[in-house]
Amino acid sequence: MLAVEMKNIYKSFGPVKANQDVNFELEQGEIHALLGENGAGKTTLMRILYGLYKADSGEIFIDGEKVAIHSPKEAIAAGVGMVTQHFTLVPPLTVAENVVLGYTNGIVLSQKEIEKNVAAASEKYGVQVNPSALVKDLSVGERQRVEILKALYRNARILIMDEPTAVLVPQEVDVLFEALNRLVKSGLSVIFISHKLVEVMAVCDRITVLRDGKVANTVKKTETSQVELAKMMVGRETFGVRLQDACATSDPIYELSGITLDGKHEKKILEDVSFCVGTGEILGIAGVSGNGQGELTEVLTGLVPPSKGSIKLEGKDITHLSPGQISEAGVGRTPQDRHQGTIGELTVAENLALEHIKDYTNKGLLDRKKIREDAATIIKEFQIKASPGDQLRKLSGGNMQKVVLARALSRKPKVLIASQPTRGLDVGATEYVRKRLLDERAHGTAVILLSEDLDEVLALSDRIAVIYEGRIMGVVPSAEATPEKIGLLMAGAVE
Ligand SMILES: Nc1ncnc2c1ncn2[C@@H]1O[C@H](COP(=O)(O)OP(=O)(O)OP(=O)(O)O)[C@@H](O)[C@H]1O
Numbered sequence: 033m034l035a036v037e038m039k040n041i042y043k044s045f046g047p048v049k050a051n052q053d054v055n056f057e058l059e060q061g062e063i064h065a066l067l068g069e070n071g072a073g074k075t076t077l078m079r080i081l082y083g084l085y086k087a088d089s090g091e092i093f094i095d096g097e098k099v100a101i102h103s104p105k106e107a108i109a110a111g112v113g114m115v116t117q118h119f120t121l122v123p124p125l126t127v128a129e130n131v132v133l134g135y136t137n138g139i140v141l142s143q144k145e146i147e148k149n150v151a152a153a154s155e156k157y158g159v160q161v162n163p164s165a166l167v168k169d170l171s172v173g174e175r176q177r178v179e180i181l182k183a184l185y186r187n188a189r190i191l192i193m194d195e196p197t198a199v200l201v202p203q204e205v206d207v208l209f210e211a212l213n214r215l216v217k218s219g220l221s222v223i224f225i226s227h228k229l230v231e232v233m234a235v236c237d238r239i240t241v242l243r244d245g246k247v248a249n250t251v252k253k254t255e256t257s258q259v260e261l262a263k264m265m266v267g268r269e270t271f272g273v274r275l276q277d278a279c280a281t282s283d284p285i286y287e288l289s290g291i292t293l294d295g296k297h298e299k300k301i302l303e304d305v306s307f308c309v310g311t312g313e314i315l316g317i318a319g320v321s322g323n324g325q326g327e328l329t330e331v332l333t334g335l336v337p338p339s340k341g342s343i344k345l346e347g348k349d350i351t352h353l354s355p356g357q358i359s360e361a362g363v364g365r366t367p368q369d370r371h372q373g374t375i376g377e378l379t380v381a382e383n384l385a386l387e388h389i390k391d392y393t394n395k396g397l398l399d400r401k402k403i404r405e406d407a408a409t410i411i412k413e414f415q416i417k418a419s420p421g422d423q424l425r426k427l428s429g430g431n432m433q434k435v436v437l438a439r440a441l442s443r444k445p446k447v448l449i450a451s452q453p454t455r456g457l458d459v460g461a462t463e464y465v466r467k468r469l470l471d472e473r474a475h476g477t478a479v480i481l482l483s484e485d486l487d488e489v490l491a492l493s494d495r496i497a498v499i500y501e502g503r504i505m506g507v508v509p510s511a512e513a514t515p516e517k518i519g520l521l522m523a524g525a526v527e
């Protein structure tokens with residue numbers, strides 16, 4: 033029997049036809065993915081099922097019976113639960129209180145009884161939570177489990193999850209998938225919305241693709257592929273990303289090969305990352321937060337040693353040098369966190385000299401005059417709103433970021449590692465930093481730009497490498513890069 037059947041659903045918002053003649057079937061005990069580009073109508077369809085929107089027309093059947101759902105309350109009564117990205121939990125209350133909240137049938141329970149009930153439910157459904165913990169102390173993954181348990185506690189037999197993995201780190205995704213696989217075995221049916229094709233292929237039984245508000249197709253996982261799904265989503269025969277060899281650069285001076293970083297669990301944080309950067313080239317590294325960009329930066333700057341692989345600068349192995357030695361060798365960096373590598377209590381001048389104190393030491397004495405003079409020059413050149421003697425921590429975020437950038441660039445590095453260089457900066461400062469990166473490129477510096485801002489990567493890079501779950505999915509020359517192509521790679525789609 034079908035758990036859910038939605039027939040000929042129509043829903044418009046003014047001129048926008050969010051759902052047009054949508055037919056959707058969820059079998060009992062299956063995990064069914066809803067896939068589609070932004071704005072395809074996925075959330076709308078699920079909000080209709082959960083009673084948050086009223087369809088303009090169409091019918092809904094649950095367990096074969098026609099229903100009219102006008103509110104989430106009625107949806108819950110019909111056995112439908114929904115977990116969204118925007119959690120509806122009350123942070124100051126305990127897990128147990130949140131689970132039970134609004135579902136006590138008028139019976140007043142003691143704190144102890146509530147916790148006992150929730151512990152029993154946690155055990156029964158195999159969804160791990162700590163009943164007495166306060167929700168405000170929980171991680172995102174833990175909060176999500178509370179939301180799931182809350183739905184199950186209300187006897188949900190159909191669970192809607194709208195992009196549940198978007199907010200999770202990879203380990204939490206594994207835990208979620210394990211829980212879902214267990215739950216469907218005991219009869220739960222799940223609708224799973226995601227943009228990540230790899231996940232969809234990993235966890236779902238069937239997939240319905242929506243395009244422009246209409247169903248493009250419903251397919252079995254075993255009878256499709258990531259490439260086919262991507263084609264259904266964008267509605268074109270091919271989306272042909274011509275992937276380049278990661279070392280296709282004219283004058284490579286910086287070369288990464290086979291860099292691997294083991295994680296705490298079996299999963300690798302970085303796996304076999306290889307690429308080259310040439311003089312006067314910006315290599316952008318795009319990726320969704322949490323896919324290894326941060327760790328890659330730490331390996332490149334010598335803060336974390338890789339488990340395997342090598343890094344070469346002008347043919348010389350620099351893999352196991354210290355951060356200071358790497359910088360000496362000609363690799364400049366703007367750290368992803370501007371508080372890393374600076375000392376707030378010291379002055380601007382001292383911070384600028386910090387990594388090159390050797391250059392300012394003469395017969396064991398620190399040449400404070402030269403530190404100040406050099407700082408004044410740099411401050412002027414980089415238009416930093418501060419004096420050499422100001423304490424760094426008193427500077428605005430944008431000016432602090434300029435200090436970090438100036439320190440890296442004033443050493444005339446051969447390679448610059450720019451990690452999230454404009455995060456948190458205002459429009460003016462952002463423009464300034466981007467212009468400086470392009471200037472560096474013009475002067476022959478090889479720049480590695482790691483940024484979560486896809487527009488920034490597209491605007492500045494000569495070539496774009498996409499990192500997904502610690503692996504480089506491919507390198508695309510900027511002339512052929514579109515947000516759509518890069519976006520598909522960022523979601524893990526490979527040809
Ligand atoms: N409450 C609303 N008012 C007006 N327009 C809406 C409303 N909800 C959705 N829409 C529009 O309906 C269309 C479908 O939106 P929907 O949120 O269902 O897309 P989606 O497939 O979930 O996309 P995404 O992957 O970005 O979450 C979009 O054009 C959206 O702007």
Ligand SMILES: [Mg+2]
Binds near residue numbers: 076194
């Ligand atoms: Mg949506």
